[in-house]
Amino acid sequence: MKIWGLVTITLRELSAKATLIVLAGISTLIILGIFLSLSSSQVEDGINLMFFGSSVGSPVSHESLHEIVHGIQATLTKGLFWGIVLFGVIATAGIIPSALEKGTVDLYLSKPIARWELLLGKYLGAVVLMLFNIVYFLGALWFVFGIKVGVWNSQFFLSSITLTFVFACLFSIVALLGVLFRGPAIPIIGTFLYLFVGNLLEQREQVLYLISENPMYQRILDGLYYILPQISAMEANIANQITQQGLDWRPFAQSILSAGMLFGGSVAIFSKRDF
């Protein structure tokens, strides 16, 4: 109940921002673009997939059409993955610092709300907002592919949940940096930096291991890789989900654990603070 109150207040705060309108606008443009350009037609020797009225390749069988569309959806989502995630971080990074501002935090904390509840409410507010956005975006695209080419890929629709999950994990870093620093700048920069470092860690054997042969250094890299949310691995996971190759649960489990730890850390730091 109180948490829900915090979530609604956060949603109000976020919807008052221009970034969000831009995000919704861009999503709508992409949906419309695909809706207008994509079509299919039944011909003698199969189905013709068409972009802007001209067919892509030769007509294909029903099964291969599904495969091709899944491939397109996976590529599309992977391409948009970073866009959505980065935009989402920019749009939401300010909510924790703004709740902790002098004069505002007093108002929240004088209510019967524990400090962890305040953080959790803000966290969930950001996640719920992104869930709406992502479901709107991928849901609409799923519908467009369904009515235009007759491929109703439920996994494509469900990948919106996975994508929201990725955002939620990433937000644990935004939240931690938001508790530590005033203003949204450092959480945004820090999260982008993390995405970059996370990518390097993912490929540590090919890149970072080359810097030093020291086994200690290499174990530290391994350790970091396993304790931080695995965004890159989740990106691959989403592609697999859409092409219906199944999900790898390891990055899920690991990301939940590390996001939980980071959130716990944020709560611990926040609880100690004097305002």
Add this chain to the structure above:
Amino acid sequence: MHAILSESLSKTYRSGITGKQPIIALANFSVEVAPGQIFSLLGPNGAGKTTFVKILLSLTHPTSGRASILGRQLPDVKVRERIGYLPENHRYPGYLTGEQLLRSFGQLGGIHRSALRSRINPLMELVGVAQWRSMKVRKYSKGMMQRLGLAQALINDPELLFLDEPTDGVDPVGRKEIRDILLNLKAQGKTIFLNSHLLSEVELISDRVAILDKGTLLKIGTVDELTSVGPEYLIGIGADLTEGFLHEASALLLKLSYTSDSISAQLSSTEELNKLIDLLRKYGIEITSIVKKRSTLEDSFINLLKKEVVS
């Protein structure tokens, strides 16, 4: 049960990284506030008034000491359902309208939606912001914001109310209105804890007053106790004092100073006052008035702080 009980609360702020001098914001501060009172905490800027309230609200952690409010040992999340707080320099989310703000914060206070609906309008009327209910808080003026802040503090019909400079930025009529609201709340049995600089205002409504300086309690008592400056009397007279009178008065060791129409006397007892009156009558000097002098709270506040500097 006390509304507020503080036992040797201390707070030292340390700025760790810069290694500056630690700031002692509160030093062994003990105070009791009985239910149903208006209690005011006075003190110059930086005395530690806000720090004390923040500790009671668990916004700040005490370095040592204990405190309880409404009989609950702090920290306690649940007890905050029964208190209201108007912070100094509060900043409300500007994207909400006044009405939305009261609804949102009421909900955070744990009040049921239906109860809130019936509470918001009368409350906005009470503090005088009803006509701006649909305006975004961003556009509120300082005084309007302060009134809305008061409504926010009252949204859960609290038993104990903390107000940090409630009339800051409010016009004189508004101040009077706020004073009346507070007195009305007191009549309903609520306890009000007030931080203020406006001594003349505090004087009008407070039952008890404590004066704090540099984190230390200087004095505590009723307004009467703090403002009476020992028995000093101003006596109006209708005729000049005669030589004989002055001679006899000094023999009685009465401390007097006088003008052509009044005597100012510092007397240690009413017995001395009566002796002085007898003497005036004996010499046929007409008495036009007798007034026991008192200082304003402001005078005693300033005197107290001056002494503090000297000692």
